[in-house]
Amino acid sequence: MAKPTPLSGFPELLPSARVVEREVIASLAHTFELHGFANIETRVVEPLDRLAKGGEVDKEIYVLRRLHAAADEADAGLGLHFDLTVPFARYVLEHAGHLEFPFRRFQIQPAWRGERPQEGRYRQFTQADVDIVGRDELPFHHDVEVMRVMVDALDALPIPPVSFQFNNRKLIQGFYRGLGLPDVTAAIRTIDKLDKLPADKVAELLVGDAGATPEQAQRCLELATIRVADTSFVERVRALGVVDELLDEGLAELAAVVEGCSAGDHQHVMVEANLRIARGLDYYTGTVVEIFMAGYERLKSVGGGGRYDALATDGRTTYPGVGVSFGVSRSLIPLLADGVLAGSRPVPSAVLVVVVDEESRATSDAIAGALRARDIPCEVAASAQKFGKQIRYAERRGIPFVWFTDADGGHEVKDIRSGEQVAADPATWTPPTEDLRPQILGLDKLDHRGVSQ
Amino acid sequence: MAKPTPLSGFPELLPSARVVEREVIASLAHTFELHGFANIETRVVEPLDRLAKGGEVDKEIYVLRRLHAAADEADAGLGLHFDLTVPFARYVLEHAGHLEFPFRRFQIQPAWRGERPQEGRYRQFTQADVDIVGRDELPFHHDVEVMRVMVDALDALPIPPVSFQFNNRKLIQGFYRGLGLPDVTAAIRTIDKLDKLPADKVAELLVGDAGATPEQAQRCLELATIRVADTSFVERVRALGVVDELLDEGLAELAAVVEGCSAGDHQHVMVEANLRIARGLDYYTGTVVEIFMAGYERLKSVGGGGRYDALATDGRTTYPGVGVSFGVSRSLIPLLADGVLAGSRPVPSAVLVVVVDEESRATSDAIAGALRARDIPCEVAASAQKFGKQIRYAERRGIPFVWFTDADGGHEVKDIRSGEQVAADPATWTPPTEDLRPQILGLDKLDHRGVSQ
Numbered sequence: 001m002a003k004p005t006p007l008s009g010f011p012e013l014l015p016s017a018r019v020v021e022r023e024v025i026a027s028l029a030h031t032f033e034l035h036g037f038a039n040i041e042t043r044v045v046e047p048l049d050r051l052a053k054g055g056e057v058d059k060e061i062y063v064l065r066r067l068h069a070a071a072d073e074a075d076a077g078l079g080l081h082f083d084l085t086v087p088f089a090r091y092v093l094e095h096a097g098h099l100e101f102p103f104r105r106f107q108i109q110p111a112w113r114g115e116r117p118q119e120g121r122y123r124q125f126t127q128a129d130v131d132i133v134g135r136d137e138l139p140f141h142h143d144v145e146v147m148r149v150m151v152d153a154l155d156a157l158p159i160p161p162v163s164f165q166f167n168n169r170k171l172i173q174g175f176y177r178g179l180g181l182p183d184v185t186a187a188i189r190t191i192d193k194l195d196k197l198p199a200d201k202v203a204e205l206l207v208g209d210a211g212a213t214p215e216q217a218q219r220c221l222e223l224a225t226i227r228v229a230d231t232s233f234v235e236r237v238r239a240l241g242v243v244d245e246l247l248d249e250g251l252a253e254l255a256a257v258v259e260g261c262s263a264g265d266h267q268h269v270m271v272e273a274n275l276r277i278a279r280g281l282d283y284y285t286g287t288v289v290e291i292f293m294a295g296y297e298r299l300k301s302v303g304g305g306g307r308y309d310a311l312a313t314d315g316r317t318t319y320p321g322v323g324v325s326f327g328v329s330r331s332l333i334p335l336l337a338d339g340v341l342a343g344s345r346p347v348p349s350a351v352l353v354v355v356v357d358e359e360s361r362a363t364s365d366a367i368a369g370a371l372r373a374r375d376i377p378c379e380v381a382a383s384a385q386k387f388g389k390q391i392r393y394a395e396r397r398g399i400p401f402v403w404f405t406d407a408d409g410g411h412e413v414k415d416i417r418s419g420e421q422v423a424a425d426p427a428t429w430t431p432p433t434e435d436l437r438p439q440i441l442g443l444d445k446l447d448h449r450g451v452s453q
Numbered sequence: 454m455a456k457p458t459p460l461s462g463f464p465e466l467l468p469s470a471r472v473v474e475r476e477v478i479a480s481l482a483h484t485f486e487l488h489g490f491a492n493i494e495t496r497v498v499e500p501l502d503r504l505a506k507g508g509e510v511d512k513e514i515y516v517l518r519r520l521h522a523a524a525d526e527a528d529a530g531l532g533l534h535f536d537l538t539v540p541f542a543r544y545v546l547e548h549a550g551h552l553e554f555p556f557r558r559f560q561i562q563p564a565w566r567g568e569r570p571q572e573g574r575y576r577q578f579t580q581a582d583v584d585i586v587g588r589d590e591l592p593f594h595h596d597v598e599v600m601r602v603m604v605d606a607l608d609a610l611p612i613p614p615v616s617f618q619f620n621n622r623k624l625i626q627g628f629y630r631g632l633g634l635p636d637v638t639a640a641i642r643t644i645d646k647l648d649k650l651p652a653d654k655v656a657e658l659l660v661g662d663a664g665a666t667p668e669q670a671q672r673c674l675e676l677a678t679i680r681v682a683d684t685s686f687v688e689r690v691r692a693l694g695v696v697d698e699l700l701d702e703g704l705a706e707l708a709a710v711v712e713g714c715s716a717g718d719h720q721h722v723m724v725e726a727n728l729r730i731a732r733g734l735d736y737y738t739g740t741v742v743e744i745f746m747a748g749y750e751r752l753k754s755v756g757g758g759g760r761y762d763a764l765a766t767d768g769r770t771t772y773p774g775v776g777v778s779f780g781v782s783r784s785l786i787p788l789l790a791d792g793v794l795a796g797s798r799p800v801p802s803a804v805l806v807v808v809v810d811e812e813s814r815a816t817s818d819a820i821a822g823a824l825r826a827r828d829i830p831c832e833v834a835a836s837a838q839k840f841g842k843q844i845r846y847a848e849r850r851g852i853p854f855v856w857f858t859d860a861d862g863g864h865e866v867k868d869i870r871s872g873e874q875v876a877a878d879p880a881t882w883t884p885p886t887e888d889l890r891p892q893i894l895g896l897d898k899l900d901h902r903g904v905s906q
Contacts, residue, residue, distance in 0.1 A: 003767045004503070004547045007531075010496035012544065014551050015558070018493055033801035033890075034825040036832030040471055043463035043577050044497075044563070048520070050457070060519055066567040067501070067514040067532065078460075079520065091465065094457045098467050100799070100849050102835050105468070110497070114519040124496050139836065141814060264822070314456045346553070349489035361594060369717070372487040379489030382555050383592065396553050437486075 009117030010124050011329070016398075017336045019343030019438040021126075024157055024332060025108055028128050031153035032106040035145075037130055040105050042087035044112075045078040050090055060114035080112040084129040084325065089312035092133055092319050101135040101319075102142060108328070120299035120330045128153075131323030133311055138320040140253060143287040143307055144260035150303070150324045154291070155266040158341065158442045159331060161294040162302070165227075165274035166257050169284050169306070171250025172275075175223055175237070178244030179216050185282075186210035191224055192278040195300075224276035230262070231255040233273040250286070257287055285309040289324055293331055302331040344439040345398025350431045351378035351413070352394040353403045358384050360405075367403060367411070370426035376436065378403075391416055400435045462568075462576030464782070469851075470789045472796030472891040474579075477610055477785060478561055481581045484606035485559040488598075490583055493558050495540035497565075498531040503543055513567035533565040537582040537778065542765035545586055545772050554588040554772075555595060561781070573752035573783045581606075584776030586764055591773040593706060596740040596760055597713035603756070603777045607744070608719045611794065611895045612784060614747040615755070618680075618727035619710050622737050622759070624703025625728075628676055628690070631697030632669050638735075639663040644677055645731040648753075677729035683715070684708040686726040703739070710740055738762040742777055746784055755784040797892040798851025803884045804831035804866070805847040806856045811837050813858075820856060820864070823879035829889065831856075844869055853888045 006012075013021055029039065051061055061079040081087045084107045092099065108128045117123055130149050132142045147164070154162050172191075176184045187210040194202055199221055206217035222240060226233050234251050254273055261271045279288045284306040291303035303326040311321030335341045351371060353364045364380045371378045379399075381390045387404070394402050394416055403424070404412045413429060414421040430436075459465075466474060482492065504514055514532040534540045537560045545552065561581045570576055583602055585595045600617070607615050625644075629637045640663040647655050652674055659670035675693060679686050687704050707726055714724045732741045737759040744756035758777030765772040788794045804824060806817045817833045824831045832852075834843045840857070847855050847869055856877070857865045866882060867874040883889075 004500075004543050006547065007496065007498070007500075010498060012496055012548075013493070014548060015491040015493055018491070022492060034828065034830050036800055036802035036830060038468040038471070038800050039475060040466070040468055043460065043465055045460070045463060045577070047457075047460075060521055062517045063520050064515045064533075065518060067512075067516050068567075080517075090457050094459065095465075095467060104800070104832070114521075124498070141811075142835070145833075347489055347491050347557070348486035358594075375487065377487050377489060379557070380598075382595075 009115075009122050011122055011333050013336070015346035016343035016438070019346070020336060020341050020440050021328070021332055023440050024159075024328065025126075025128070027156050028108065028153050028326070028328075029106065031156055032130055032149060035104070035149045035152070037104040037106040037149065040088075040091065040107055041109055042081070042084070042091050042107065044080055044110070046081050046087055046090060048077055048079050051079050051082065051086060062112050062114055082113045083111050084109060084127050085131075085311075085323070088129070088131060088133075089319075089321075093312050093314050096135070096314075096317070096319075102132050102138060103134075104130075104132050106130045110329075120296075120302075120327075120334055122329055122333070125327065125329035127325050128328050129305075129323060129325045131305075131311075131321050133319050133321040135317060135319055138322065140256070140286070143253065143322045144257055146305075146322050146324060147257055147261050147287070147289060148264075150291075150326065151261045151266060151269050151271065152264075154303075154326065155269045157268075158440050159268070159293065159335060160296065160340070161268045161270060163270040163272060163292045163294070164261060164289055165272050165277050165292065166254060166261070166287065166289050167273065167275055167277040168250040168254040168257075168287055169278075170246050170286055171237070171254055172223075172278060174244040174247030174250050175240075175242050176220070178242040178247055179219055181216055181220075182211040187212065187220060188278050189280060191220060191276065192280045194224055194276050226275040227272060229270065229272050231258055231273070233258075233275065237275070253286060279304060279306060283308045283310065287322060291324075291326065296331070296334060299330060299334060302327045340442070342441045344441050345400075346438075347379070347397045347399060348377040348438060349379045349397065349399045350376055350435050350437070351401045351403050352390065352397075352399045353378055353380045354387060354390050354405070355381040355384040356405065363405060367405065367426045371403075371429075374430065376431065398438075401431055462570030464575055464577075464786050466789070468799035469796035469891070472799070473789060473794050473893050474781065474785055476893050477612075477781065478579075478581070480609050481561065481606050481779070481781075482559065484609055485583055485602060488557070488602045488605070490557040490559040490602065493541075493544065493560055494562055495534070495537070495544050495560065497533055497563070499534050499540055499543060501530055501532050504532050504535065504539060515565050515567055535566045536564050537562060537580050538584075538764075538776070541582070541584060541586075542772075542774075546765050546767050549588070549767075549770070549772075555585050555591060556587075557583075557585050559583045563782075573749075573755075573780075573787055575782055575786070578780065578782035580778050581781050582758075582776060582778045584758075584764075584774050586772050586774040588770060588772055591775065593709070593739070596706065596775045597710055599758075599775050599777060600710055600714050600740070600742060601717075603744075603758075603779065604714045604719060604722050604724065605717075607756075607779065608722045610721075611893050612721070612746065612788060613749065613793070614721045614723060616723040616725060616745045616747070617714060617742055618725050618730050618745065619707060619714070619740065619742050620726065620728055620730040621703040621707040621710075621740055622731075623699050623739055624690070624707055625676075625731060627697040627700030627703050628693075628695050629673070631695040631700055632672055634669055634673075635664040640665060640673060641731050642733060644673060644729065645733045647677055647729050679728040680725060682723065682725050684711055684726070686711075686728065690728070706739060732757060732759060736761045736763065740775060744777075744779065749784070749787060752783060752787060755780045793895070795894045797894050798853075799891075800832070800850045800852060801830040801891060802832045802850065802852045803829055803888050803890075804854045804856050805843065805850075805852045806831060806833045807840060807843050807858070808834045808837040809858065816858060820858065820879045824856075824882075827883065829884065851891075854884055 059082045064078045190205045203217040206212040286307035288306035290301040293302045305324030307322040309320045312319040353368045355364045402414045413424040512535045517531045643658045656670040659665040739760035741759035743754040746755045756779040760775040762773045764774030806821045855867045866877040
């Protein structure tokens with residue numbers, strides 16, 4: 001069979017890049033668990049009618065069919081999920097009797113869309129979602145809680161700085177209502193186009209499509225231009241002179257989210273109120289957020305989410321939720337391709353144990369066993385080549401240490417980067433912590449080591 | 454929308470069962486990495502022609518189609534992979550220029566088959582595979598290496614004892630050839646039916662389908678009944694009086710595998726030579742293994758694998774490989790369903806921080822923050838109910854500790870299992886290690902705690 005060609009939209013990582021992805025996923029999971037979020041995985045398929053109810057029916061869903069299905073047999077009626085929210089909502093409904101509410105969960109899994117692939121947009125992509133879902137009710141403070149969790153989680157990652165841009169649907173809706181707009185929903189949909197169209201065009205549409213007067217359209221644009229890194233937006237909105245109860249509620253909620261997420265000692269996360277963020281999806285009812293990565297604005301948002309008063313309902317019970325999603329593939333694959341991040345080596349092994357000759361392979365195996373018993377990853381050389389060749393074998397894999405045994409049973413270990421070689425005991429020798437496992441090399445270390453990928 | 458019903462063949466785990474699956478996967482990954490195996494993930498789809506070349510074309514593959522594809526548009530030509538070997542072989546071919554050989558990899562991912570679901574057989578199931586692949590050649594000692602890795606990995610799991618039953622295709626083929634059987638391949642396929650048919654029926658088929666004489670058939674059955682936990686099979690095979698070079702090679706290899714895998718201090722793994730194991734797949738060429746779990750023989754094998762001299766080839770280069778697969782879903786889901794294993798709690802939180810009133814929620818958040826800074830997972834109570842209700846909130850989630858703050862800023866922490874309550878400082882207090890994270894409760898602990906699931 002011929003050499004296979006890559007499938008567009010289905011990126012795959014080489015082992016050293018996979019090191020980065022795994023470490024990032026482990027770091028995310030660690031933060032989520034520190035905050036009490038339980039992990040679940042859902043099956044990758046959902047009934048088509050449920051996928052179609054997910055708010056956006058225009059998704060390019062992949063539908064499944066059994067290869068050996070009879071010619072007249074219909075599709076299995078199943079599709080691959082296109083996000084983690086729809087399957088989570090179904091999971092909550094299906095398993096509600098076995099869950100405690102409020103239910104905090106995180107989920108890190110692939111999803112699929114049959115869209116045209118481009119940088120940051122893939123047909124198979126991994127997302128990391130955190131959500132809190134209540135039964136019948138979910139107090140507002142969980143909005144602050146779940147957003148802070150993601151702030152903490154992304155702050156711990158070795159990626160470029162990210163910006164959380166918050167808004168609140170109650171604020172927008174209240175403002176529009178107080179302003180007397182005839183069609184609030186149409187106005188929100190129109191304002192959401194501000195990142196694609198110039199302001200005067202959006203103003204035209206507000207008049208034409210949403211029935212606004214030119215003056216109302218102007219106020220909508222004024223609201224949408226407010227973008228600050230603190231709670232001073234409250235005064236600026238008030239200065240626009242619109243009075244509405246829902247607006248007050250939205251202002252208070254947004255202020256609490258911005259304040260709550262700004263608190264603490266974050267290094268790489270910026271928190272802003274950006275009053276043009278709307279997130280078109282109909283099901284958001286309060287807090288909304290989009291996340292952007294510095295230097296990668298071309299990817300658009302690398303994450304987002306918000307509050308939905310009806311994440312799921314079975315007719316009798318309604319489950320409100322609030323959550324936020326981070327695009328693991330969307331952010332990491334461009335960073336890996338650009339060489340901003342790299343794995344320090346493609347193998348877990350910290351040590352290569354040299355083989356003197358095939359007859360003494362068992363001796364080398366025993367040394368490796370002694371190291372592994374103390375949690376030191378290692379491998380035994382594949383063949384009893386000359387030592388120089390075995391050292392190059394380690395070099396090609398980025399294995400930092402090579403272990404030698406002499407005829408008298410003496411042991412020495414060589415750091416092949418420095419060339420330093422010292423006597424060592426397999427029962428006690430330990431590599432420096434930073435060499436024990438493959439590491440993520442960030443921009444600084446890459447420059448330092450001259451790695452350009 | 455109505456309450457969803459479960460999809461047959463697509464099992465999903467509740468959070469506490471997912472604790473078990475995650476810990477098992479983490480333990481497997483840890484062992485694989487100690488032995489220098491790099492992790493990869495492949496995309497879940499493969500071109501159909503590659504799935505069909507996987508040795509078994511009778512698999513119930515799930516084929517993909519885009520929902521919004523034009524009516525006259527063909528299928529995407531893609532199917533979900535049904536194992537991890539076919540995608541790995543393709544990955545090796547596609548990325549060979551970027552890999553170092555011998556290449557050790559492990560892969561823990563779901564696979565899909567549209568088969569009729571039954572206990573241990575699901576339409577979506579997770580497998581853990583380790584393989585070593587060489588370019589052009591792969592010395593035999595890697596057979597021993599990769600099988601020992603899986604022995605170590607399964608020995609570290611809290612599952613019932615497992616038995617590795619090894620055989621060697623060279624041994625069988627050499628024996629049949631030395632015996633003068635006219636159709637060695639047909640004979641292997643027939644002997645493989647011994648677990649479904651009685652011996653005399655298999656003997657009949659050997660004569661009828663494989664062209665054996667009744668005496669040859671008898672010898673084949675005698676070979677197949679040899680099953681020992683050491684290398685004494687060598688003498689017993691010799692005693693059958695067949696002489697063949699390939700047989701000698703197979704005997705030596707099988708002896709080395711049995712010896713190598715028996716070495717060391719394993720608690721829950723039994724290693725046997727079982728000369729009726731054939732594994733019907735055509736591509737095995739040397740070592741073969743099937744893994745069984747004590748008390749769960751009804752699941753048939755929970756793992757298996759072997760040596761293939763042509764795992765992959767692009768026409769110019771051939772990549773021999775040896776590997777073994779463990780059925781994570783196949784073994785864990787029945788164990789979870791039977792209550793043999795369970796997670797100790799459905800949430801990561803070790804501590805619930807009580808909320809006195811909504812005004813002082815920030816105080817509770819700060820305590821939680823101090824605990825998290827020292828890697829102690831915790832959550833803050835969802836509402837400022839009476840303390841008794843907050844304690845029951847923790848109880849229902851299995852959270853072992855509840856943290857109280859009094860009006861003077863004093864702190865106390867209560868172990869809600871013992872009722873013991875002591876003064877504590879959020880900057881220094883640490884729970885016992887076994888309470889820090891959810892644990893896997895095995896049979897003993899379940900009995901002890903009276904949990905029956």
